[in-house]
Amino acid sequence: MAVGKEIRTQIGSIKNTQKITRAMEMVAASKMRKTKDRMEATRPYSKKISQIIKHLAYAKPEYQHPFLVEREVKRVGLIVISSDRGLCGGLNSNLFRKVLLQIRDWEQSNIEVDLCAIGNKASGFFSGINANIVGQVVKLGDTPHVEDIIGLIKIMLDAFYDNKIDALYVASNEFVNTMTQAPQLEELLPVKPHDLEEDLSGHWDYLYEPDARAVLDNLLERYIESIVYQGLVENNACEQAARMVAMKSASDNAGNIIDELQLVYNKARQAAITQEISEIVSGAAAV
Amino acid sequence: MAMTLHVDIVSAEAEIFSGLAEMVFAPAEMGEVGIAPRHAPLLSRLNPGEVRVKLSDKESQAFFVSGGILEVQPHVVTVLADTAIRAKDIDEAAALEAKAKAEEALHDNSGKIDYAKAQAQLLEAMMQLRTLDRLRKRNS
Numbered sequence: 001m002a003v004g005k006e007i008r009t010q011i012g013s014i015k016n017t018q019k020i021t022r023a024m025e026m027v028a029a030s031k032m033r034k035t036k037d038r039m040e041a042t043r044p045y046s047k048k049i050s051q052i053i054k055h056l057a058y059a060k061p062e063y064q065h066p067f068l069v070e071r072e073v074k075r076v077g078l079i080v081i082s083s084d085r086g087l088c089g090g091l092n093s094n095l096f097r098k099v100l101l102q103i104r105d106w107e108q109s110n111i112e113v114d115l116c117a118i119g120n121k122a123s124g125f126f127s128g129i130n131a132n133i134v135g136q137v138v139k140l141g142d143t144p145h146v147e148d149i150i151g152l153i154k155i156m157l158d159a160f161y162d163n164k165i166d167a168l169y170v171a172s173n174e175f176v177n178t179m180t181q182a183p184q185l186e187e188l189l190p191v192k193p194h195d196l197e198e199d200l201s202g203h204w205d206y207l208y209e210p211d212a213r214a215v216l217d218n219l220l221e222r223y224i225e226s227i228v229y230q231g232l233v234e235n236n237a238c239e240q241a242a243r244m245v246a247m248k249s250a251s252d253n254a255g256n257i258i259d260e261l262q263l264v265y266n267k268a269r270q271a272a273i274t275q276e277i278s279e280i281v282s283g284a285a286a287v
Numbered sequence: 288m289a290m291t292l293h294v295d296i297v298s299a300e301a302e303i304f305s306g307l308a309e310m311v312f313a314p315a316e317m318g319e320v321g322i323a324p325r326h327a328p329l330l331s332r333l334n335p336g337e338v339r340v341k342l343s344d345k346e347s348q349a350f351f352v353s354g355g356i357l358e359v360q361p362h363v364v365t366v367l368a369d370t371a372i373r374a375k376d377i378d379e380a381a382a383l384e385a386k387a388k389a390e391e392a393l394h395d396n397s398g399k400i401d402y403a404k405a406q407a408q409l410l411e412a413m414m415q416l417r418t419l420d421r422l423r424k425r426n427s
Contacts, residue, residue, distance in 0.1 A: 044302040048295060048365050052330075052358045059328070117389070135385040146299045151381025158382070206358075209317045209331035218332055219356055222367060226299055 007265040011258055018254035024087070025247035031142060032178070032240035038143070039175065039230075039237045046230045049223050053191060056216075059205045063212040066161060067220045070190045075112045077134075077156045077165040077189075078103075081172035081231050082122035083239040084139055089246035091173060091238060092121045095183040099171045102185055103131070114165055116152050118232060134159075144232050146225060153225050160189055168224070172231035173238040179245060181238040186231075188224055290324040292361075294340055296350055298368040303350055304340065311364050312339040313357050322359055329359040338366055 057068075080099055082092045103113055117123040117136040126133055135155040140148050159165045168189035173181045208215045289309050296304040311322045314336030322329075333355045341347045352368040359365075 038300075041301045042299060044295070044305075045297040045299045045367065048297050049367055052356075052365065052367075055328075055358070055360070056330075116385075123389075133389045135382075136389040137385055138388070147381070151383070151385035154382040155386060204328060206328045206330040209315050209329070215330045215332055215356070219330065222356065222369075229299055 004265045004268045007261055007268070011261050011265065014254050014258050014261070018251050018258070021247045021250040021254065025244055025251060028240045028244035028247060032237060032244055035142060035233070035237040035240050036175075039233045042226075042230050042233050046226045049219075049226050052219065053223055056206075056219075062205070063216065065213075065216045065220060067189055067191050067224075071163075071166050073111055073166040075114065075165045076106060077114045077116065077159055077168040079116045079118065079152070079156065079168070079170045079228060080122040080126065081170065081228075081235045082117070082119035082125075083235065084120040084141075085239075086121065087246060088239050088243040091181060091242040092125070094181075095171060095173055096122075096125050098183045098185060102169075102171075114156075114159065116156060118149065118152065119235075140232070142236065144229070144236065146229050149228055149232060150225065153221075153228055157221060157224065170228055170231055172235045175234050175237045175241065178241045181242055186227070188227060191220065191223070292322070292324045292326075292364055294364045294366075296338060296340075296352075296366040296368060298355075303368065304348065306340075306342070308340045308342050308364075309344075310341040311366075312337075312341070313366065314338070314352075315357060320357075322364055325361050326359050326364075328361070329357070331357045333357055333366070333368075338368075 078099070080095070082095060086092070106113055113132060114134045115126055115131045117126055117133055117138075119140070120138045123133065123136045123138055135152045137149055137152050156165070156168055160168060167187060169185055169187055171183070171185045174184045176182050206212075291307040291309055292311070294304065294306060294308045294311055295302075309323075313320055313322070313331075314334045315331040316334055317331070319336075320329075320331070333352055335353045336351070338350045338352055339347055340350070350368075352366065355366060355368040357364070357366055
């Protein structure tokens with residue numbers, strides 16, 4: 001029967017699409033669990049190191065590290081953390097929108113921006129709009145390691161040491177919960193230690209081995225690295241969560257379309273049968 | 288009971304140890320140090336080596352670190368261990384690599400154009416579906 005051939009093939013192809021989106025949803029769900037664990041595993045380090053940074057602010061070291069000194073901002077560095085792959089809803093676009101607004105703000109106050117991109121999407125997007133990209137790392141996969149981003153951070157830190165940039169920001173998605181990811185922009189340099197819960201004021205200082213300068217250089221660099229790494233791992237968890245949600249709604253939509261098409265198909269089929277019967281009956285009556 | 292101090296050993300990728308101990312030995316850069324409770328505040332870099340945590344007279348645990356930072360507060364010891372093997376020249380090489388990649392992408396982004404195109408097509412397909420959906424709703 002020729003009726004509804006197109007509709008049948010259409011239903012078939014949508015069913016195939018639904019299979020794919022459903023598989024992607026399940027993959028994303030299991031990956032999300034892993035990436036979330038990884039995100040939690042990195043928290044102790046960043047918590048500890050920021051605690052030490054806070055202690056430091058109270059320790060009144062005799063040596064003032066350049067990272068702790070605020071200066072007039074003429075040029076900023078910006079590290080944008082994005083996912084490598086798409087099909088994760090508005091995750092990357094929301095982040096890029098926020099970043100673009102900020103860049104425009106900076107431009108209006110004559111501040112230039114040096115950009116570092118982590119992830120395919122950021123590098124594609126920002127090279128497309130001719131942003132000044134000074135470094136990029138892509139294809140980090142689901143298990144990024146600290147050594148993958150060391151180079152990129154070093155570019156930025158060197159620029160800060162050489163007074164090429166006067167502030168450093170990092171943009172990434174914050175994992176609120178599975179349904180919500182919030183884009184955020186954080187200032188990394190100069191380091192502004194936040195308020196301390198414990199009271200450590202008074203005159204004291206660390207003993208430094210080998211000397212204050214060497215230790216502080218090391219510590220502050222690690223601090224920046226740990227924040228960026230934390231952002232990267234968190235963004236990974238966001239990506240999987242966003243993809244899971246996007247694929248779930250895609251599967252649901254496919255289901256709706258299939259239902260509707262099925263209805264149309266059945267109606268057409270029934271109409272054809274009715275027509276055929278009435279033709280036969282009227283033919284018989286004529287004889 | 289003997290005095291104890293709280294010891295945390297963490298690396299950027301995981302928490303390694305957290306708990307109370309009587310004493311900690313760590314390979315500080317100027318030589319191995321032993322930290323007992325009420326030690327003066329100290330910040331030191333660590334050499335690759337063994338961090339030993341003495342839990343009691345009989346029991347102790349050892350961890351290998353490939354470098355890192357040691358912070359001592361009177362009752363808290365924190366070891367920030369590096370997971371990666373770090374050296375100045377290795378960092379430099381990594382920085383150059385990241386820079387080269389950015390330049391390469393600027394010159395040759397043929398791989399990316401296809402990607403963007405695919406995304407545009409996908410968006411188009413999505414818009415089509417949405418329009419169809421709307422049309423269908425209006426008809427029914």
